[in-house]
Amino acid sequence: MSLEKLAVYEVFVRSARGLDHIHVGSLHAENPDQALMYARDVYIRRSEGVSIWVVAQQDITTSKKEDIATFVEPMDDKPYRHATHYDLPDEVKNM
Numbered sequence: 001m002s003l004e005k006l007a008v009y010e011v012f013v014r015s016a017r018g019l020d021h022i023h024v025g026s027l028h029a030e031n032p033d034q035a036l037m038y039a040r041d042v043y044i045r046r047s048e049g050v051s052i053w054v055v056a057q058q059d060i061t062t063s064k065k066e067d068i069a070t071f072v073e074p075m076d077d078k079p080y081r082h083a084t085h086y087d088l089p090d091e092v093k094n095m
Contacts, residue, residue: 006028006029006030007028007029007030007031007035007056007057008056008057008058009026009032009054009055009057010023010025010026010054010055010057010060011023011025011027011035011042011043011052011053012052012053012054012055013044013049013051013052013053014049014050014052015048015050016050017050021051021053024043025043027039027042027054029054032054032056035056036052036054039054040052
């Protein structure tokens, strides 16, 4: 099967429990199950993760570059919503 007929899947891996899934790349597959198997073989073959998500690229909705100002502007007048005002103890590694 040619690449043009395969769906593109975005792959997210969680490296340890309690951490966020991180986008690690993309791959082509016929279906989600095949994408999950490919992702396992390509991205965590040496036990680099504890969880994998695969998402069909066509199912992801993204913001447009020209719309970003309307997303950010309403938050500029509410500094309390930004986590910059909190002091975290050194023991907190993942927040």
